[in-house]
Amino acid sequence: MLGRDEDILKAAEDWSKAGRGVALATVVETWGSAPRPVGSNLVIDSDGNFLGSVSGGCVEGAVVTEAIDVIDSGKPKVLEFGVADETAWQVGLSCGGTIRVYVEKVG
Amino acid sequence: MKLDILQALNAERAARRAVIVITDVESGAQRLVKAAEIAADPLHDTLEKRLRMGKSGMEDTAQGRVFLTVHVPSPKLVITGAVHISQALAPIAQILGYDVTIVDPRTAFASSERFPDVTVIAEWPDVALPPLNVDRYTAFVACTHDPKIDDPALLHALQRDCFYIGALGSRKTHGKRNERLKAAGVSDADFARIHAPIGLDIGAISPAEIAVSIMGEIVQSLRQKPARATKAEAA
Incomplete structure (x- = not known):
């Protein structure tokens, strides 16, 4: 990951220090054609505000919903998205790839 | 991610030091390993x-x-000499994601017309280099053929532990450089870190081909040599 990437991790720190409930989502595995590389981050707060990208827009909505649960429970989750998962998540990647996203609470 | 781990991670990134976060995605257990700590880590082979x-x-x-989040500072390339080879080397390096700066006190060479999309500093190395924060994620190439410009820049690059240091010039030129840098206090081991004749041996003739051979050698140095902690990181 290049240091010049949009500074999502700094935002995660700043949001957390400002007292907001914060979760961090990270692409940990990809198969086939995936829109964002492994290591890509999305930071989410308990109001559903987010910054960054794990899929270029395809599954961010679902990740944000799950992240709010993670902020409440404190328990990390691994989410998987792909064309085969439409029944499970109601969202999919139009590119035909599969991604696995780790969501953890910050703080 | 615990806030203290996130803070330490951001501090290392801001200081342009490499760092790896190790996460057990089942349990959420997490730890941070700084570049200087990797050698002593149980997972050092994998981490390196x-x-x-x-x-x-x-x-x-x-x-x-586990999931390893690897944070490596973006690489920089600093070149002395706003010469023909640099005109090809700079855009090649930019395509590879390098942040490129060219230093040449000769204002006729160091013009923005000759280098439209590159930072060019028309100053001597002793003025131009210190603010550039040359570090171990910097490649340094000396291209002027002028010892008054190249030598002080090479000394700076050696002190800052650049991952790649190359100098243009024949074996004979490099022999004379050896004498001068030794006189300036450079050890044999440090002098041996300077790649000269510069570039991979691909039979390059034109300035653009020489630029390709230099860039190939820079990539090789970045990707094939074991990462090592610098004095600064060990401190």
């Missing part, structure tokens, strides 16, 4: 390989299946 490749990913380790 990941650091060299600059790639995050899942990894099966003795401690189970």
